[in-house]
Amino acid sequence: MNASGINRAFSIDDLRERARRRLPRGVFDLYEGGAEDELTLRENRAAFERIRLRPRVLRDVSSVDTTTTVLGTPLALPLLIGPTGAVGFGWPHGEVALARAAQQFGVPFVLSTSATSSIERIAQAVPGHRLWFQAYILKDTDFTLRLIERARLAGYEALMVTVDLPVGGKRERDMRNDFSVPFRWTARNVAGFARKPAWALAQLLAGQPVLENLVGLEAPKTSTSGLVSSVGRRYDASFDFEALARIRDAWGGKLVVKGVVRDDDTERLVRLGCDAVVVSNHGGRQLDGGIATLDALPEVLEAAAGRIEVLVDGGVRRGVDIVKALALGAKAVLVGRATLYGVCAAGLPGACRALDILADELNRSMRLCGARQIAEITPDLIVAAAPGSAA
């Protein structure tokens, strides 16, 4: 697809539809799906949709400034591209495209442990750009520590430890689709791949993606019934606050913890010395029935009490969603599927289109709310829940 073609996508949902048409079912579902009945996945979106705004008028919004800071350094938009594993199954080395798009838009890129592009490959692709490394805590502690050391040597500015995945969530779409890494050449998969020739050709030319950061790690022993369950077996389910303190000491730099939804956990993380938390439920891919992230945000903010930064992710599909999250008190949002849809639809131009859409919608929503700068996105923009309503 050429760049003008992708510019005919006007919303993240348009990009999602293009990704759906280009990808085999198993790959699309890998990105799209959540755990079990996908209650939390839907709830993340529903929480955004429940919020109503009280726009200010007559505020001279002829120019608007979307810049902000996170961890003390500037961002062009209050947004980061969050960590998503296995992007290469949708677009060869899709993480490189995501990192380049992040660079073009002046926002950090968070590289997943489970990426199909290595720590070093990404650092070389966007020299000097702000990169964060997302660590999963593997059973093989030495391997985890080596990953963290590699991230430091490659110049990553922050370490994001994801803590909502002691075991893999039960993602039934992957099981039904026979989706695993490496691909299983079942009749269903081969038939699905054959129906998507543009995707199949790109994969054939690039070779089957590899989780490059995990090369050398011993494969899980049991046979796989899906990517998630197989990857989940690598994680250290005994990981706790004390072990996190050891990771903090080994890293020594900015530490962000992702996957927090409770006040007591936030308090302990503040005391542990972390610099920011991400209110996240892994995009509804882990505990099904877990609280929507936007609903958990006030509790975490109250516990953080301004001592650390609070970011949020889950369900951001519109620029106005960013206004809502910031009005509730988040410092910035992370996007997962929004940019994934873009990169899977059209590689780098698709990833850029996703950011372009979100940036344009954010800019427009800020003007329509009478907010000329990020600091003017304040709680009074939000309609308070009516007493007795299910807020």
Ligand SMILES: Cc1cc2nc3c(=O)[nH]c(=O)nc-3n(C[C@H](O)[C@H](O)[C@H](O)COP(=O)(O)O)c2cc1C
């Ligand atoms: C396909 C996919 C892969 C993901 N892989 C990771 C990962 O490797 N590490 C991680 O911390 N979170 C991962 N996540 C969760 C995202 O970082 C983020 O929390 C979530 O996608 C936010 O919800 P959204 O997709 O609605 O924006 C993944 C999410 C998706 C959709």
